[in-house]
Amino acid sequence: MSNNTNSILSFMRAGVAGVALTIAASAFAPAQAADPRADLYAKFEKAVKGKTVAWVPVWVGVLEGEWTRVMKAHFDDYGIKMVMRDPNLKSDVQLQAVSTLINEKPDILIVQNPTTTLLARELKRAMESGIKVIQVNMASNQLTDAYVGADVPKLGRSIANEVIKACGGGKGSGKIAILQGEATAAYSFDMTKAAMEVFSKDPSIKVVSSQPTNWDANKAAEVTTNVLQQNPDLCGIMSVWGPQTAGAAQVVKNAGKQGQVKIFVASDGQPADCDMLEQGLFYKNLSYRADTQGEAIVNAVLTLLQDPRPAGSTQLAYYTTNYWVSSKADRQYCFTVPKE
Amino acid sequence: MNALRRLWxxxxxxxxxxxxxxxxxxEPIVPFTLMLLVFAAFIVTIPSYASIVQLQQLMRSFPEQAFVAMAMALSILSGGIDLSVGAVFAMADFLTLYFLQVQDWPLPLTIVAVLAWGALIGAVNGGLIAYAKTRPFLTTMVVLIILRAAYNKITGVYAAELAGASVDSAAWDFLGAGFVFGIPINMVCLIVIGAIAHLYLTRIRSGVHIMAVGSSRKAARHAGINVQRSLFLAYVLAGMLSALAGLLYAARQNSAGTDTGVGWEVNALAAAVLGGISLAGGRGTISRALMGAAIIFLLINGLVQLGTHGSLTSAAIGAILLAAVAFNVKFVKNKGKILQKIYVSPSLVEFSPPASIERGGGTVFAENDRLKDSEAIALDKIEGPEDIILDRSDNLYTVNRNGSIIRFLAPNYEKREEFARIGGRPLGMAIDRDESIIVCVAGMGVYGVRQDRTIFKVTDETNRTWYRFKDDSRLWLADDLDIAADGKIYFSDATTRYDLSEWALDGFEGRGNGRLVCYDPATKTTRTVLANLAFPNGVCISHDGQAVLWVSTWLCRIYRYWIAGPQTGKLEIIADNLPGYPDNINRASDGNYWLALVGLRSPVYDIAMADPSFRTRMVKQIPPDEWLCPGINFGCVVKFDDNGEVLESLWDPGGVSHPTITSMREHKGYLYIGGLENNRIGRVPLPGADKSWTGWDSYWGDKTKKGAASAVAHARADHVVSA
Known part of the structure; x- marks a missing residue:
């Protein structure tokens, strides 16, 4: 009883003291911020909370799924709303989706361009209507507020140099085949171009084939079958992306050329890439890690949301880091897909 | 309660x-409804789906697929299929970008070249299919494969140029992003070309030929249509439509990706089937293809907007399309059956027992033998003389089943000649002041034949009833007519719901489906005078020329409709509850009227008429040869006066010589008798009749004076039109 009374009394004293402090603080307000760290958070929250991010990948595969998972986890934490549209690899549907989203006026629009040209006009229109645009990994001809993704030419050069190390200078036949993705996608186009520049400087390397596979393992298998028939002494295959390369690797294996034909892949670090490497189907894999890329996208979103300048003011780049996966020890550079 | 039933x-x-x-x-009600449902569903589920911007966006995205669906529809309508539409479209997309961005051609030249490309592939398809007689499915599939391979190869080669190129042209931007009155330019193209294509296939000779070839190649060839040229043309046009789609797509997307046009032929095919276009060819319209395409487009677009997972979108669309197509196929197939089941809609008709017809029964209707010994004229020289008439020279005219008017020459009526062949089924006749024969022709209208045998049309349509779905402006079953002193032709259009061959079904309905129509030669206009009449049949101008007497066959009544004098416009029943079904009325020499009773009522049929649901079940459930029909194989002729009082009757017991009596005509002391199903014209002398009296004189002769002969008539009931 008495204990209880005491605590009430002490609470009241604290209350009186608090009121006094508040009065004092308001009297000298401009001179002294209450809590600079709290203010910072308040500013951050004001800038990001309740904002809407629209996200249009080319489809939701393993790579895009990982990006989405990471983004969603962070955005939920910050109170950012994310809407996603899945065009399922249909470019006309993707264009419709982007056009419609522009009318819905999200704060940020994130796109993965299937080609350099398809969305260019709409991305410009989006920025003109005040939406900040981030392009992920596959860019377009239109520069926007931010690009997040691999430094694609660097990927191409790194892989090409690695190929030369393995096949150039008299090691093997020097014959190389390149498996492109979608020929007009920036990711595939730029990587192939950069690699070709490196190859052209080394006379011991001969690129016997450079064909698009449309991100499709079956197509890659067909292409590889033809290439192997025409060039039984092929030394290396450079492929711009992991999943499509699985088809090529199977063909090489079935032809009994595993080991002779070395497969170099640039990919996003999805689990299958590391599995293939550990089975010896891939020779080397350069992983740009979709999980960390997802975080980079989140960072770009946070930057743009806190930047008071209007859409189209900046041209920021968030190039992600690449990691070589050459053995089982490098498993950490592949992400794991959480079971849902 | 009964009033409510009657009303119902x-x-x-x-x-x-x-x-x-x-x-x-x-016919396309199912796809149309589905389209509206899909649209409505997305309006509900997607915020601001129906906003102007969003609608503009939808209109911007739709046309290319619609054009490809149109191309597919055109090939299907011609009786084939064009699987190459998607590949032609993709190639046109590439060529547009190539000509414009790589070759720097001016836009007009590019457009011409791309359309020419479409026409070229169409010509290859059409040439092989029409002239080399290859199968459309295989031919166009091979073209599809070749074009697709070429497309992949070429876009691969020009990937670098296309990836970096852009074109700076206001016209090009307008084509890709412009608006006309707020409507995206490509949608404007779709509306204009869709309308043209519709008109082409329905109104323009070569387009109608394509439809005809699609319906039946053999029949089209027999009709003298150049089948090969029509087929060729169909594929060329399909190719051009696909190419146009590719051009607009290039302007809008500025991109030739590897997935461009992949599977579009399947979507287009699905659109055509969904729209209800028959894969057998010849049945369908452009608008149906567009409806099908719109459904598919809206579904994909809407589901993506809802954020559905890509694979779920595809599965959902597949399921919806499957269900819709299955339902539509069933609907189209069974529509005729549904119609058959519900079209006949009997009404409530309540009779009281009629006067007795029993021989010796003491009524005027009592059976006698007065027609038994009738003289047969034209025995077996005539089929179905529904009506007969005699001219001033005593020649006998009658109508024949095969659509002609037959004349038997006076005095002995041995010589038969076809006076005129009109076609249709000529029924009631009259002779006008110029001695031309005016005749009602079932299925055609009212026609006339001059004495020099030239045929002229009097009228074949009247004013349409504004509240009816059915277009009743055409005359359906013109039955009998008469001509008033001022030349106006009054005639009955017995029913607007059934053909002559289906008169029994109209009888089961017993509803006011018919009308009394008047043709005015002064203004050359035709107007419906009285509507909703239950099988108006015989029509006769009263002796004083002031009223039209007409009968309702199913209600067994004689009506009088005043057309002159103080009571003009008044309608009254002058005889009700006749013991038989009345048919034609004609003037008698003694100032009265002859009336044919085509059949006799029976108690059981009277009960059936009071039970509409019984008749509905009958029509639905048992075959026509077992239906309970009004008995029309045995009737008689009666005479009635201006008060509707029946004065006497003439019978042929058992209908031996005169079954189904539909008409009779008095002429110089004789009564001539005709029947709808008879093989002769009967003639009996009329004792005591005026031996010089002729019908023509009664109407147009010197003795006739308007309003001279008649006593004042008493109305027996006021204004009852139909059951």
Whole structure:
């Protein structure tokens, strides 16, 4: 009883003291911020909370799924709303989706361009209507507020140099085949171009084939079958992306050329890439890690949301880091897909 | 209660549904409804889906697929299929970008070249299919494969140029992003070209030929249509439509990706099937293809906007399309059956027992033998003389089943000649002041034949009833007519719901489906005078020329409708509850009127008429040869006066010589008798009749004076039009 009374009394004293402090603080307000760290958070929250991010990948595969998972986890934490549209690899549907989203006026629009040209006009229109645009990994001809993704030419050069190390200078036949993705996608186009520049400087390397596979393992298998028939002494295959390369690797294996034909892949670090490497189907894999890329996208979103300048003011780049996966020890550079 | 029943049966909703189903524009009702449903569903589920910007966006995205669907529809309508539409489209997309961005051609030249490309592939398809007689499916599939391979190869080669190129042209940007009155330019193209294509296939000779070839190649060839050229043309046009789609797509997307046009032929095919275009060819319209395409487009677009997972979108669309197509196929297949089941809509008709016809029964209707010994004229020289008439020279005219008017020459009527062949089924006749024969022709209208045998059309349509779905402006079953002193022709259009061959069904309905129509030669206009009449049949101008007497066959009544004098416009029943079904009325020499009773009522049929649901079940459930029909194989001729009082009757017991009496005509002391199903014209002398009296003189002779001969008539009931 008495204990209880005491605590009430002490609470009241604290209350009186608090009121006094508040009065004092308001009297000298401009001179002294209450809590600079709290203010910072308040500013951050004001800038990001309740904002809407629209996200249009080319489809939701393993790579895009990982990006989405990471983004969603962070955005939920910050109170950012994310809407996603899945065009399922249909470019006309993707264009419709982007056009419609522009009318819905999200704060940020994130796109993965299937080609350099398809969305260019709409991305410009989006920025003109005040939406900040981030392009992920596959860019377009239109520069926007931010690009997040691999430094694609660097990927191409790194892989090409690695190929030369393995096949150039008299090691093997020097014959190389390149498996492109979608020929007009920036990711595939730029990587192939950069690699070709490196190859052209080394006379011991001969690129016997450079064909698009449309991100499709079956197509890659067909292409590889033809290439192997025409060039039984092929030394290396450079492929711009992991999943499509699985088809090529199977063909090489079935032809009994595993080991002779070395497969170099640039990919996003999805689990299958590391599995293939550990089975010896891939020779080397350069992983740009979709999980960390997802975080980079989140960072770009946070930057743009806190930047008071209007859409189209900046041209920021968030190039992600690449990691070589050459053995089982490098498993950490592949992400794991959480079971849902 | 009974009043309510009567009302229900009279305005049965079955009527509206039946007539709706009969409309041709009801055929695509399933895809149309689905389209609206899909649209409505997305309006509900997607915020601001129906906003202007969003609608503009939808209109911007739709046209290319619609054009490809149109191309597919055109090839299907011609009786084939064009699987190469998607590949032609993709190639046109590439070529547009190539000509414009790589070759720097001016836009007009590019457009011409791309359309020429489409025409070229169409010509290859059409040439092989029409002239080399290859199968459309295989031919166009091979073209599809070749074009697709070429497309992949070429876009691969020019990937670098296309990836970096852009074109700076206001016209090009307008084509890709411009608006006309707020409508995206490509949608404007779709509307204009869609309308043209529709008109082409329905109104323009070569387009109609394509439809004809699609319906039946053999029949088209027999009709003298150049089948090969039509087929060729169909594929060329399909190619051009696909190429146009590719051009607009290039302007809008500025991109030739590897997935461009992949699977579009399947979507287009699905659109055509969904729209209800028959894969057998010849049945369908452009608008149906567009509806099908719109459904698919809206579904994909909407589901993506809802954020559905890509694979779920595809599965959902597949399921919806499958269900819709299955339902539509069933609907189209069974529409005729549904219509058949619900079209006949009986109404409530309540009779009281009629006067006795029993021989020796003491009534005027009592059976006698007065027609038994009739003289047979033209025995076996005539089929179905529904009406007969005699001219001033005593020649006998009658109508024949095969659509002609036959004349038997006076005095002995041995010589038969075809006076005129009109076609249709000529029925009631009259002779006008110029001695031309004016005749009602079932299925055609009212026609005339001059004494020099030239045929002329009097009228074949009247004003349309504004509240009916069924277009009743055409005369359906013109039955009998008479000519007033001022030359106006009054005639009955017995029913607007059935053909002559289906008169029994109209009888089961017993509803006011017919009308009394007047043709005015002064203004050359035709107007419906009285509507909603239950099988108006015989028509006769009264002796004083002031009224039209007409009968309702199913209600067994004689009506009088005043057309002159103080009571003009008044309608009254002058005889009700006749013991038989009345047919034609004609003037008698003694100032009275002859009336044919085509059949006799029976108690059981009277009961059936009081039970509409019984008749509905009968029509639905048992075959026509077992239906309970009004007995029309045995009747008689009666005479009645201006008060509707029946004065006497003439019988042929058992209908031996004169079954189904539909008409009789008095002429110089004789009564001539005709029947709808008879093989002769009967003639009996009329004792005591005026031996010089002729019908023509009664109407047009010097002795006739308007309003001279008649006593004042008493109305027996006021204004009852139909059951």
């Amino acid at each position: 049966y009279r305005y049965s909703p079955q009527l509206i549904i039946g007539e709706l189903l009969e409309k041709r524009w009801m």
